[in-house]
Amino acid sequence: MTQVSGRPESPIRRIAISGASGLVGQALSERLENEGWQVAKLVRGKNVSPNDIRWNPATGEIDRAALEGLQALVHLAGESLAEGRWTPDKKAAILESRRMGTRLLAECLAGLSSPPPVMISASAIGYYGHRPDERISEASESGTGFLSEVCRVWEAATEAARAAGLRVVNLRIGVVLSSNGGALKRMLPPFKLGVGGRLGAGRQGMSWITLDDLVSAIGFCIENEELDGPVNAVAPEPVSNAVFTKALGRALHRPAVFPIPAPMVRLLFGEMGQSLLLEGAKVYPERLLGAGFRYRYPSLGVALKAVLNP
Numbered sequence: 001m002t003q004v005s006g007r008p009e010s011p012i013r014r015i016a017i018s019g020a021s022g023l024v025g026q027a028l029s030e031r032l033e034n035e036g037w038q039v040a041k042l043v044r045g046k047n048v049s050p051n052d053i054r055w056n057p058a059t060g061e062i063d064r065a066a067l068e069g070l071q072a073l074v075h076l077a078g079e080s081l082a083e084g085r086w087t088p089d090k091k092a093a094i095l096e097s098r099r100m101g102t103r104l105l106a107e108c109l110a111g112l113s114s115p116p117p118v119m120i121s122a123s124a125i126g127y128y129g130h131r132p133d134e135r136i137s138e139a140s141e142s143g144t145g146f147l148s149e150v151c152r153v154w155e156a157a158t159e160a161a162r163a164a165g166l167r168v169v170n171l172r173i174g175v176v177l178s179s180n181g182g183a184l185k186r187m188l189p190p191f192k193l194g195v196g197g198r199l200g201a202g203r204q205g206m207s208w209i210t211l212d213d214l215v216s217a218i219g220f221c222i223e224n225e226e227l228d229g230p231v232n233a234v235a236p237e238p239v240s241n242a243v244f245t246k247a248l249g250r251a252l253h254r255p256a257v258f259p260i261p262a263p264m265v266r267l268l269f270g271e272m273g274q275s276l277l278l279e280g281a282k283v284y285p286e287r288l289l290g291a292g293f294r295y296r297y298p299s300l301g302v303a304l305k306a307v308l309n310p
Contacts, residue, residue, distance in 0.1 A: 016042055028074065040070075073120070085269065086146070086272045105161075106159065109164070118168075119167070127151035129148045132204055138286060169227055172283070191245075198241050198246075199241050199259070205239070205281040206239055208238070217293060231288060237298060247300050265278055
């Protein structure tokens with residue numbers, strides 16, 4: 001079922017997307033354009049196409065007039081979490097890119113004469129921290145640690161838009177499964193060679209979603225007026241890292257019996273490895289399910305088969 005729907009008989013609907021050059025942004029832009037939306041990409045620099053919108057979160061510059069009359073804005077931009085070690089400068093860049101970019105957009109939308117009715121702003125399941133033994137929903141409290149702090153700041157930065165009456169969805173995104181990028185692409189080489197395995201003890205939760213279902217979930221949130229506030233963008237079958245790695249090995253017809261000890265992960269990747277690879281939670285999409293969202297790939301085995309054999 002296509003859950004992002006254009007209406008050819010209606011006037012063209014305009015949507016703006018930040019982070020449109022990333023894995024999720026590219027897929028979302030393509031889907032929306034195919035569905036009849038006019039997509040305006042928020043871009044930095046001087047070479048801006050006629051449909052795009054110039055902005056610079058670091059300096060507070062944005063073409064406010066170009067945001068008038070939108071039907072929706074999807075904010076995905078932010079400094080990469082997984083590129084490079086988390087030095088103090090890197091951590092500051094991760095935090096401030098999300099705070100500044102999100103606040104700039106929220107405050108700008110709040111001041112428009114014809115703002116979009118909805119802002120979909122990315123967040124992450126890192127909000128919940130490391131809780132391997134709990135069932136996590138949108139009602140669960142925030143965890144501890146750097147990622148949880150980043151997500152709290154990220155979501156709080158949307159407040160100006162919410163206070164101005166916009167419907168704001170804070171989309172807490174899990175591990176996105178795609179062979180074209182993200183965590184799965186990085187995992188594939190060792191698993192294809194038969195030397196993959198669990199990370200550490202393998203108890204940490206892995207709450208995942210296919211790229212296809214994530215794009216559909218974003219469209220569903222745009223259309224569904226009952227959804228606002230936190231929404232977990234994950235599949236309804238979270239698993240442990242040990243279960244995930246075994247399933248990936250089966251999907252590739254390779255063994256998955258070579259675990260990487262936790263000390264080795266910390267040595268290779270530092271704090272980033274500890275937070276992203278050795279910690280996690282089993283997060284459930286209670287609000288999406290309650291609103292009637294239908295997953296194309298709700299189970300891990302089917303999802304991996306589809307992603308790895310498109």
